[in-house]
Amino acid sequence: MQWNHKDLLTISQLNREEIGYIFKIADRFDEVNMRPVKKVPVLKGKSVVLFFAEASTRTKTSFDIAGKRLSADTFSLTKTGSSLQKGETLKDTALTLQAMRPDAIVLRHWSSGAADFLAKRLHCSVINAGDGRHAHPSQALLDGFTLRSVWGEDFTGKTVLILGDIAHSRVARSDVQLLTMLGAKVRMCAPRTLLPCGMRTWPVTVYEHLATACKGVDAIICLRLQLERQKAGLLPDLREYAMTYGLDFSHLQQASPDVKIMHPGPINRGVEISSALADASNSLVLNQVASGVAVRMAILYLHMTRETAEER
16 A cells, blocks of 8 residues: 555544554564564664653653664653743744654644644654644554454444543544444443533444443443543542442443453553453453554554655
């Protein structure tokens, strides 16, 4: 397949065939990650800037490892280590970086639309590693890749429940787009105060009670409570939330016998999910982390080796 995307900004820019192609490339890199020497020279001489204006462990580290395993040079930049802290605009920071001729910039930013803003102004590839509440495409792709390892290529007939702080979650928005594109049915469950506006237009079924929402589901994706994005009054307290919407083994009695448990992390154990369930045999949480490296290797490879129109 000829890869024609300069940037990866949202799942909605991809079609099902392109998602499948990313997964097939990720399969190859997943095999590389199992080798004693986990390195291939496909991006030798290329450079990637990891521009993370928000804190991150999994996404930033996995993109860093992904770049290095492809033999690219990676350079990290955070808000506290950049001129953003001195009042420089995002545009000027990005143009400064572009003058250094990187081949890709992986951006995480607190403002929805920040990645699109840069992609329209920069010649290099821009990979959205999370922008505000808007999108987190690489997380959705790794979630889909993880489920594909147990379900196969076609998700038709599968039902996935997304549980928790949906209103503030870019992961939820991207997961809905990807899962429905692959054929799965999606349910959502959250307190009314943590449901986003405009959900009537989403291809999902919304549940108020967790026990009912879990009935017959094949996978449950728990979301972190993003207290840093919330306004006061959305929740009475964490204990009440945990008692009503915290997932534990009792909720799985009505689910599919082979139900899988997922969480994009970081996990607040005992709040969004019980500690025992997070570590259970049907938990795919660590599988998601491993998938993240292979999928992000595929993303970097495809966007940094594509031919431009001039080259073709």
